[in-house]
Amino acid sequence: MSNRNNINNVVVLTGAGVSAESGLATFRGPDGLWEGHRVEDVCTPAAFRRDAALVHAFYDARRAKLGTVEPNAAHEALARLDAEWRGELLLITQNVDDLHERAGSTRLLHMHGELAKGWCLACDERLGWTGDMGEGAICSLCGTSGRVRPDIVWFGEMPYDMDRIDEALRNADLFVSIGTSGAVYPAAGFVQTARYCGAQTLEMNLDPSLGSSFFDESRIGPAGKLVPNGSTRSSLSRSTPARCPHRGRGPRPSAD
Numbered sequence: 001m002s003n004r005n006n007i008n009n010v011v012v013l014t015g016a017g018v019s020a021e022s023g024l025a026t027f028r029g030p031d032g033l034w035e036g037h038r039v040e041d042v043c044t045p046a047a048f049r050r051d052a053a054l055v056h057a058f059y060d061a062r063r064a065k066l067g068t069v070e071p072n073a074a075h076e077a078l079a080r081l082d083a084e085w086r087g088e089l090l091l092i093t094q095n096v097d098d099l100h101e102r103a104g105s106t107r108l109l110h111m112h113g114e115l116a117k118g119w120c121l122a123c124d125e126r127l128g129w130t131g132d133m134g135e136g137a138i139c140s141l142c143g144t145s146g147r148v149r150p151d152i153v154w155f156g157e158m159p160y161d162m163d164r165i166d167e168a169l170r171n172a173d174l175f176v177s178i179g180t181s182g183a184v185y186p187a188a189g190f191v192q193t194a195r196y197c198g199a200q201t202l203e204m205n206l207d208p209s210l211g212s213s214f215f216d217e218s219r220i221g222p223a224g225k226l227v228p229n230g231s232t233r234s235s236l237s238r239s240t241p242a243r244c245p246h247r248g249r250g251p252r253p254s255a256d
C-alpha cells in the first residue's frame, strides 16, 4: 500500500456504481433501479404515508436480491485497504446493501441506511432485519405491529452520522469517490469540503460525475478494475494547500 505525499487520513465515499458489477442496479441511467418507479413514489416519507405497501414491496424485493449477490473486486480491494492501512480510514457508503461488510470492511458507515435494518417508529429503535418486512411487521423490541419501516434515508431526511463524516472530511489528506454520480446531496458536496480543507481528491467512476471538476484526478472505468489497482496509489501532485480553519476541530456548532 503506497503512502505518497504524507497521506495518513483517508476518506472513501462509495455509491451504487461500486455494487454494479455485483449485479445491483444503479439508480440513474437507462437500466437504473428507478426505471419503472418514480422516485417520489418510493423514496420519500410522504410516499410511505401514501402507499406503504408499494414502498415495502420495493424494499422487500431489494432485500431479497441481496441474498443472490456477492461482493466484487472493488469491495474486496477496499476491505484489504481497511485491513492494511495503518492511518485513519473512513469508508462512507451511500449504498444500502451489505457488500462492503461482507467483503470485510469494518471502518465503514452507511449514511443512507441499510436494507438489513428496520426502524420501529413506535419505540424509535433500529433492529436487524432479514426477509420481507411488509406493512404488518412486528418490532422484536417493543412488540408493536405495523410501525416498522425500512431503515433507509429518504429524500428530505437527514443522512446518518453527519457529524462524524464532517470531522473525517475536514481532517482528510485524501478523499476518494467511487461509483457515484454526484447527483444527491449532501454526499455530492463532500469533495468540496475535503478539498477546501486540504485533501487531495480522486474519483473513480464509469463516467465523469456531476462534480468531476472538483477532483484533482478522475479515473474513468469500472470500479472492479480501477479500485484493485490502488485506491491510494494516486498520481496526485498538488502541493500542500492551505488548511481550512476548521481542520482538526470538533463539529461546527449548529446555527441555533
Ligand code: BJW
Binding pocket: 014, 015, 016, 017, 018, 020, 021, 026, 027, 028, 029, 032, 043, 094, 095, 096, 112, 152, 153, 154, 155, 156, 157, 158, 159, 162, 178, 179, 180, 181, 182, 183, 184, 185, 186, 204, 205, 206, 207, 208, 209, 221, 222, 223, 224
Ligand atoms: C460505475 C459503475 C462501475 C456504474 N464502476 N462506476 C436541490 C439542490 C440541492 C439539494 C437538494 C435540492 N432539493 C433537495 C435537495 C436535497 C436532496 C437532494 O440531494 N436531492 C437531489 C435529487 C437534488 N437530498 C436529501 O434530501 C438528503 N437529505 C438532506 O439533504 O438532508 C438535509 C441536510 C442538510 C444539511 C446537511 C445534511 C443534510 C437525503 C438523500 C437521501 C438519498 N436517498 C437515496 C435513496 C435511498 C436508498 C435506496 O432506496 O436505496 O439514496 S437516493 C439514491 O441516490 C440513493 C443513493 O445512495 C443516492 C446516490 O446515488 P448514487 O450512489 O450516486 O447512484 P447513481 O445511480 O446516481 O450513480 C451511479 C454512478 O456509478 C454513475 O455515475 C455511473 O456512471 C457509475 N457506475 N457502474 C464505476 N461498474
